[in-house]
Amino acid sequence: MGDPAARISADDPPGATAITSPTTASERDATWKQVLALLSLSLSLLLWTNGLLDSLQRPSVSPALDRRQLELAVLAAPALEGSVGSAVVGSDPQERLLEALLDDPASLQSGRERVLLELLARRTGRSLPPSLPELPSGDPGPAGALARALSDPTPDAASLPDGSGAEDPLLARLSCQVLGAAAPEDCVAAGEARAAAVKLAMVSVLPLLLLLGGLGLIARLAWCRWRRSLPPEPPLRGPDLTLVDVTLLIAGGFVVLGETVVPLLALPLAQAVTTALGLEPPRSEALGVVLLYSSLMALPLMILALMLRGRPPIEGGLLQWRWRPLGSGLRLAGGGVLMVLPLVSLAGWLAQRWFGEGGGSNPLLEVVLGSRDGLSLFCLAFTATVLAPWFEELLFRGVLLPVLVRRQSRLLGLVGSALVFAAAHLSLGELLPLLVLGFALGWLRLSSGRLAPCVLMHALWNGFTFANLIVLGG
Incomplete structure (x- = not known):
């Protein structure tokens, strides 16, 4: 048995050379995609490793x-x-x-x-x-x-x-x-x-009450699972992409281009816009954050649109947004926030014991803590509670998680998407809490069969953090 394209006929004269079929265009494209994906993955690992190590030099908030x-x-x-x-x-x-x-x-x-x-x-x-x-x-x-x-x-x-x-x-x-x-x-x-x-109660007593409520919901979930009374998980649907496609999208479009090309283009644009509007710090910095994050979103979204172009629609949509009914989505999101609160708190406590006050925090946290300008806070809140949840959930729970589950396994999908989500924030001290949060968001995606509750849960979590910073900063 040999390659049919390289087979020599019995009627051919002695010494005849086997004729192989030329490489097709699709095969050449697949090879280039694999090479480009491998290069993108290598560069993104290098960028993220350096970013995580550099976070040790950043002060913690x-x-x-x-x-x-x-x-x-x-x-x-x-x-x-x-x-x-x-x-x-x-x-x-x-x-x-x-x-x-x-x-x-x-x-x-x-x-x-x-x-x-x-x-x-x-x-x-x-x-x-x-x-x-x-x-x-x-x-x-x-x-x-x-x-x-x-x-x-x-x-x-x-x-x-x-x-x-x-x-x-x-x-x-x-x-x-x-x-x-x-x-x-x-x-x-x-x-x-x-x-x-009143402010002290908001930042100390209220979180404690929410944490106790979350423990109660976790106990209820464990009881229902033990009694096998939980409803079956709905089918998980997502874009029919390969692991190479997802690597190009996230490692290439989001990480490599997002951390090298986007700042070169977006930072001068943001400076020109804020100068034209006559804005001074902190308003110019806050609007710059919105423009920079919007630019960071643009390239991965364009790459994803090209990947999905021409694909037939599926029931529930390619990404299973399913915003309606909104009420049930909000209930799922609120319950998810309550249940993950004690788990993230425990992870944060462990991370503090391991890293101390090192490991760095998101620089935006300190900006919010020290800002008292209403327009600046609105721009930062819009980025934290609208842009970031929508984009990150689309990328990690809308695309990456379904592809990993379909191509590998449910566990690898949950862990892999959570790990990429946590590493993307480039904070070693916050890596473990973000890993727990990402795992909870992935669990909500699988258990609900909807992407919208994940966006709402992410927005509620960021909003809760943002509100705490405003109360303490005020």
Whole structure:
């Protein structure tokens, strides 16, 4: 048995050479696609490995979040008395905030944080190490005014300029208590204390209640599975692509082109647009984020459109969006957020034990935490809750997951799509929590047979994180 195209007939003369059929165009295309896919995969692995390792050099936003929560506790303490209030505020929030500042020397490069540390030290009677940065007396803002007052050999209320710290309730209260002539309890504004108590409940008590609700839903799911009362999974439908196609789409279009070509084209465009509109930071930066992410989406979407061109429609659509009924999609998304919350919290705790405060955070988190401009926050929120969930779910749960399940196995589809999703965020410290989140989104895709609930769940998760940052930043 040989290749029919290379067979020599018995009637051919001795010494005749076998004639092989020429390589078809489709075979040549397939070979080039495989070579290009392998090259794209190699480059994307190199880019992602470097990005994950570089994330170890980025600062984590976790210490700043912890300090902001402690600041809320200090402000809210007068409004939260009794055993319940003590449980929310914790023991001696002023002392804990002082320790948190001392444990993060980098934060003391900020004039505001350095002045806050000085006020806390004088309020609690603590002596500070002499190696700390000097008070920012030359700062033209409120922190500088307070620093000059604190640098006075005999500071008192007379050395405190009018309105100093008025835009910062915590600095205003502490400066009144340290430098003012009034009694410390008279420096407490009841309205500010109540507002801080509400914010503290939103960022500490509410997540705890949601976490307990998520544990209850997980227990209910486990009980139903043990009793085999769960409904059967609907058939999974997706684009009929090969592993080579998906590699070209994600490794080539999303990673390689997205991290090399797109910034070269999109960054000058974003700068030109923001300059033409006359925008200044932080608005120019926020609009630049929207334009850059939109440009990042464009190439993979065009590649996917070319891959799907001419393919016959299937029941439920090529990607199984199935937005209707919207109510059931929202219920599935909300339940998914609740169930994944305790799992992601556990993964985050483990990651912190392994990496400490290293591993880097998404730089946008710090931008949101420090921004108070409404238009900037809207642009960032639009990117985080609309663009990113829609695009990432289309790519990872709409295309990658169904192809891996069909070509390999259900488990490999779940793990593979979750791993690519987590690695794409280029944060080693957040890799494990994102892996858990990606696995949960994949499970929702398989169990519901719909892509829309995954988009909604992703949007709710990002929105929950975004709202926490706004509350802490405010």
